[in-house]
Amino acid sequence: MNSDKIRIAVFVSGGGTNLQALIDAQKGGILHSGEITLVVSSNPGAYAINRAAAAGIEAVTVCRKELGDQFEIQLLRVLDKHRIEMIVLAGFMSILSADFISHYENRIINIHPSLIPSFCGKGMYGLHVHEAALAYGVKVSGATAHYVTEVTDGGRIILQKAVRVRQDDTPESLQKRIMKQAEWDILPRAAQQVAKKLQKEKTDGHRPATI
Numbered sequence: 723m724n725s726d727k728i729r730i731a732v733f734v735s736g737g738g739t740n741l742q743a744l745i746d747a748q749k750g751g752i753l754h755s756g757e758i759t760l761v762v763s764s765n766p767g768a769y770a771i772n773r774a775a776a777a778g779i780e781a782v783t784v785c786r787k788e789l790g791d792q793f794e795i796q797l798l799r800v801l802d803k804h805r806i807e808m809i810v811l812a813g814f815m816s817i818l819s820a821d822f823i824s825h826y827e828n829r830i831i832n833i834h835p836s837l838i839p840s841f842c843g844k845g846m847y848g849l850h851v852h853e854a855a856l857a858y859g860v861k862v863s864g865a866t867a868h869y870v871t872e873v874t875d876g877g878r879i880i881l882q883k884a885v886r887v888r889q890d891d892t893p894e895s896l897q898k899r900i901m902k903q904a905e906w907d908i909l910p911r912a913a914q915q916v917a918k919k920l921q922k923e924k925t926d927g928h929r930p931a932t933i
């Protein structure tokens with residue numbers, strides 16, 4: 723690995739299609755200022771772990787259910803061991819505490835499947851987001867890549883992409899289209915933007931700030 727590159731951990735819990743988009747972006751040169759050096763799964767059965775293995779990336783499982791109040795301590799230990807400099811939450815189904823986030827201030831990003839500030843915050847994850855969007859009757863939804871702060875889905879926005887809602891959409895069809903058309907596109911590009919900024923700060927010897 724190129725030692726100038728920002729060492730990235732991708733946090734996952736499920737299928738890992740966003741992880742796959744990041745891996746593909748790395749192979750294709752879109753993500754070039756950072757390198758995915760670790761995948762952390764909160765779920766031992768996540769298919770994302772297979773995707774990491776296929777790409778030759780080390781994966782570890784850190785399970786909140788098993789670890790209880792040691793969960794974040796263990797996460798920090800693993801990140802430290804791998805000298806991780808940036809974290810991408812890609813379908814990670816666990817809320818991180820303000821204390822954990824303070825260790826990686828302006829170094830954690832997330833993908834959310836709506837146009838923030840719509841349909842976000844507590845309880846707005848997975849299909850709930852798309853159910854709420856359809857129930858409201860919005861004609862446009864989309865995805866947002868943003869920094870992670872202690873306010874759920876409240877960190878500074880990095881990139882957004884809109885997706886048209888169809889009259890016959892179900893939560894499932896809307897979810898799929900938003901993933902395909904928006905999430906898999908903007909998450910790798912946002913990761914590149916942040917990695918580039920961190921890389922520059924590392925070279926210049928500055929503390930990270932948001933873009």
Ligand code: GRF
Pocket residue numbers: 734735736737738739740741770812813814833834835848901905
């Ligand atoms: C995506 O819809 C993402 O926006 C949400 O969880 C889903 C993750 O899918 N947070 P995958 O594991 O990346 O396939």
